Amino acid sequence: MMRRSATSEEEANALRRQRRIVQAIFVAINLILVDSRLPSLVWTIVGGAFWLAVIVITITNGPIVCSWVCWLGAAQDWAEPLAKRRWRANPNFWRPFVLVIAVLWAPISWLIRPDTMYSLVAPFGITYTDLNAHLLQALFFVVVGASVMVLGKRGACVSFCPLLLVARVVRVKQWFLSLRWHRWFQKPLVVNTASVPKQQ
Numbered sequence: 001m002m003r004r005s006a007t008s009e010e011e012a013n014a015l016r017r018q019r020r021i022v023q024a025i026f027v028a029i030n031l032i033l034v035d036s037r038l039p040s041l042v043w044t045i046v047g048g049a050f051w052l053a054v055i056v057i058t059i060t061n062g063p064i065v066c067s068w069v070c071w072l073g074a075a076q077d078w079a080e081p082l083a084k085r086r087w088r089a090n091p092n093f094w095r096p097f098v099l100v101i102a103v104l105w106a107p108i109s110w111l112i113r114p115d116t117m118y119s120l121v122a123p124f125g126i127t128y129t130d131l132n133a134h135l136l137q138a139l140f141f142v143v144v145g146a147s148v149m150v151l152g153k154r155g156a157c158v159s160f161c162p163l164l165l166v167a168r169v170v171r172v173k174q175w176f177l178s179l180r181w182h183r184w185f186q187k188p189l190v191v192n193t194a195s196v197p198k199q200q
Contacts, residue, residue: 019067023074030071031137041117044106058167066157066164075145076154085152089159099162 038046054065066073076083110117147156 022068026069027071027074039118055166072144075141076148079145079148083148083153086150091159094160095162095165098160
């Protein structure tokens with residue numbers, strides 16, 4: 001019994017180390033992408049496609065992106081030893097608020113500054129040449145990590161991230177689980193194991 005517990009603890013530690021490595025890779029990727037110079041419209045299209053993929057993955061596989069990929073989740077995980085909840089934000093208000101801001105900030109900025117749609121100027125007239133983008137990203141990363149000292153473990157995710165809210169709103173999991181594209185694949189794209197009769 002003690003041997004099994006020790007093994008389980010070792011496996012948990014190994015999995016934790018693997019997750020930290022994957023998170024570090026995606027943190028590095030995020031910092032590299034800061035140097036990308038694309039028009040605002042292109043960034044919005046790319047970002048929309050990325051978040052659509054994230055939503056589909058979350059609906060079909062659970063919050064694996066939150067646990068392994070999200071660089072802001074990594075910031076909170078790395079600062080977890082400092083975690084202590086001192087204030088509880090109301091997610092029923094803040095998640096929809098953040099979602100509205102995330103969806104509307106680009107279109108509204110284009111209405112205010114139409115020239116930013118096709119230029120390399122960030123929305124609201126902020127240019128990367130005037131700011132140290134890496135410094136801003138690093139500062140944001142540190143602030144989100146430090147938020148665990150006020151909001152608790154993964155408090156920023158729980159209180160502000162709208163991803164799981166969107167996944168619940170567009171609850172099409174059963175549609176994905178039963179999706180069958182026989183025309184191309186001749187078999188289910190996703191198998192609903194719960195509906196497969198057990199063999200005797």
